[in-house]
Amino acid sequence: MTDNDKNTAIADSVTERPTGFSELARRRHTVRKFTAEPVTDEQLAAVLETTSLAMTAANRQPQRWFAIRSDAARTAVEQCTTSLFNPPLYLLLAYDANQVWRNRYDGHDSGEVDSAIAGTFLSFALEEQGLASCWIGSFDRAKASRLLGLPDNLRPVALFAVGHPVPAPEPPKIRNPWMASFATL
Numbered sequence: 460m461t462d463n464d465k466n467t468a469i470a471d472s473v474t475e476r477p478t479g480f481s482e483l484a485r486r487r488h489t490v491r492k493f494t495a496e497p498v499t500d501e502q503l504a505a506v507l508e509t510t511s512l513a514m515t516a517a518n519r520q521p522q523r524w525f526a527i528r529s530d531a532a533r534t535a536v537e538q539c540t541t542s543l544f545n546p547p548l549y550l551l552l553a554y555d556a557n558q559v560w561r562n563r564y565d566g567h568d569s570g571e572v573d574s575a576i577a578g579t580f581l582s583f584a585l586e587e588q589g590l591a592s593c594w595i596g597s598f599d600r601a602k603a604s605r606l607l608g609l610p611d612n613l614r615p616v617a618l619f620a621v622g623h624p625v626p627a628p629e630p631p632k633i634r635n636p637w638m639a640s641f642a643t644l
């Protein structure tokens with residue numbers, strides 16, 4: 460097999476669409492290298508439509524998505540993290556603290572959990588569309604709020620580097636066996 464054949468085989472396996480949740484879960488992986496191909500507004504709308512199906516506590520839907528499209532917003536985001544992967548698109552995920560459900564027993568609010576579920580849906584929706592992402596948790600949330608001019612009630616949770624993956628062999632899934640994190644009480 461020539462190098463060209465190998466690259467074509469890798470590209471084909473990357474663009475094959477997974478079907479069914481187990482396969483999607485096996486196939487999704489973090490991508491930190493993106494091609495220059497832009498993510499269109501149509502692709503973004505399709506992915507966020509699927510993402511909007513995520514469950515949230517009491518169906519309060521506090522998650523908010525921001526597409527970082529302008530140069531000014533991109534510069535602001537890139538000042539808030541060292542996890543820079545030069546993607547065609549960053550998404551910022553925040554939640555509205557005025558919209559969250561609160562647990563009556565301890566006052567704990569659902570913002571972070573609801574956002575984490577929405578972020579997970581995003582990752583799978585992107586994978587289904589042949590797009591890829593890196594969830595960036597390591598960023599200065601307060602600085603992001605300030606530089607992007609978010610109101611106080613909007614609390615940033617995650618940044619996502621989003622784009623088309625540079626074709627590469629699928630990395631191995633390094634996971635603990637499920638029984639290592641399971642007990643019967």
Ligand SMILES: Cc1cc2nc3c(=O)[nH]c(=O)nc-3n(C[C@H](O)[C@H](O)[C@H](O)COP(=O)(O)O)c2cc1C
Pocket residue numbers: 487488489490542593594595596597598
């Ligand atoms: C909450 C969360 C925060 C993360 N933060 C970062 C980050 O700041 N920088 C980064 O390069 N990857 C980050 N990741 C990606 C993880 O390193 C990655 O998901 C993990 O190593 C498992 O690899 P996989 O996604 O390919 O299965 C984050 C993932 C999650 C879920």
